[in-house]
Amino acid sequence: MEYYFAPMEGVTGAIYRAAHHRWFPGVDKYYMPFLTPTQDHVFTPRELRNVLPEHNRGFTAVPQLLTKNAEDFCWAARELYAMGYEEIDLNLGCPSGTVTAKGKGAGMLADPEGLDRFLEEIFSRAEGKISLKTRLGMESQEEFPRLLEIFGQYPVSLLIIHPRVRRDFYREPVRMEAFEEALERYPGPVCYNGGLVTEEGCARFRARFPQVDRVMIGQGLLADPALVRKAKGGPGADRESLRGFHDQLYHAYLEAFGSQRNTVFHMKELWSYLSRLFEGAERPLKQIRKAADSAAYESAVDQIFRNCPLRRSADWTEGN
Numbered sequence: 001m002e003y004y005f006a007p008m009e010g011v012t013g014a015i016y017r018a019a020h021h022r023w024f025p026g027v028d029k030y031y032m033p034f035l036t037p038t039q040d041h042v043f044t045p046r047e048l049r050n051v052l053p054e055h056n057r058g059f060t061a062v063p064q065l066l067t068k069n070a071e072d073f074c075w076a077a078r079e080l081y082a083m084g085y086e087e088i089d090l091n092l093g094c095p096s097g098t099v100t101a102k103g104k105g106a107g108m109l110a111d112p113e114g115l116d117r118f119l120e121e122i123f124s125r126a127e128g129k130i131s132l133k134t135r136l137g138m139e140s141q142e143e144f145p146r147l148l149e150i151f152g153q154y155p156v157s158l159l160i161i162h163p164r165v166r167r168d169f170y171r172e173p174v175r176m177e178a179f180e181e182a183l184e185r186y187p188g189p190v191c192y193n194g195g196l197v198t199e200e201g202c203a204r205f206r207a208r209f210p211q212v213d214r215v216m217i218g219q220g221l222l223a224d225p226a227l228v229r230k231a232k233g234g235p236g237a238d239r240e241s242l243r244g245f246h247d248q249l250y251h252a253y254l255e256a257f258g259s260q261r262n263t264v265f266h267m268k269e270l271w272s273y274l275s276r277l278f279e280g281a282e283r284p285l286k287q288i289r290k291a292a293d294s295a296a297y298e299s300a301v302d303q304i305f306r307n308c309p310l311r312r313s314a315d316w317t318e319g320n
Ligand SMILES: Cc1cc2nc3c(=O)[nH]c(=O)nc-3n(C[C@H](O)[C@H](O)[C@H](O)COP(=O)(O)O)c2cc1C
Pocket: 006, 007, 008, 009, 010, 011, 032, 033, 034, 064, 091, 093, 094, 133, 162, 170, 193, 194, 195, 196, 216, 217, 218, 219, 220
């Protein structure tokens, strides 16, 4: 089984990927948060900081594009292949209202014929592999069979299925029966994504779907950075590695942002996941949420590392 790190906009940028790979190696591929190529056909300095190969050394990374304009997709893909990337992923799942209103992300699923024309153009001009990361539809999973028919016409290198519809956002339960049905209909390589947060959950998935040999994990890995290592039979995270991972991230953000405020803001999102791996972290977590500068932040983090025992897993879902 191969395990991929899901793209998480605002969280799993180049700094995160480098720190994660150093302290918790074993992830087979890191999918990067989306880039949105514009008609100007230039990458912004921020995009370059995340995507340049020198910031993604030592592990396999896959850039992701969010656009409904085939011309812009082909321009960005050409640039990225030229940097040495072998695979480019297309985002067909982003549920955000501002994205779908423009017909991008999951919004592309609402117009299957338009999507077909878009895919026809990008695949006919592709100079490397293209994978698709998709939901089941906009409103209803009944939309998926038609979408699968369209995907099946192209040499999609990997179809990553997050079995929710756009209307579900990330709240509703994943629709496993719809995923199962998709496996019967779709002939190409498939990767499953959604709701895997423990090694037991991964084992249950493997037992139920022995024909699927790749899964992608997002929030589960943010909460327990050693989850993939555990799923592959290795040890869980220890306190020293977690501290090393945290400190590398924190100091790299301080240097990159040049601002305690922005750094602390960034770390807060991470702790909303990572705190689930610690017993009794509610109080220091509250302090982290209130912290506006490094002194307050560091003192709360020290409390967690000093006082809170590690949990065996970061399970926060029922029945996972
Ligand atoms: C904060 C956040 C940012 C995300 N950013 C992206 C993104 O840039 N591209 C994408 O395809 N999916 C994005 N996703 C969706 C995840 O990649 C993944 O599909 C989702 O979290 C479900 O998987 P999980 O249950 O393993 O987390 C994001 C999700 C979250 C919560």
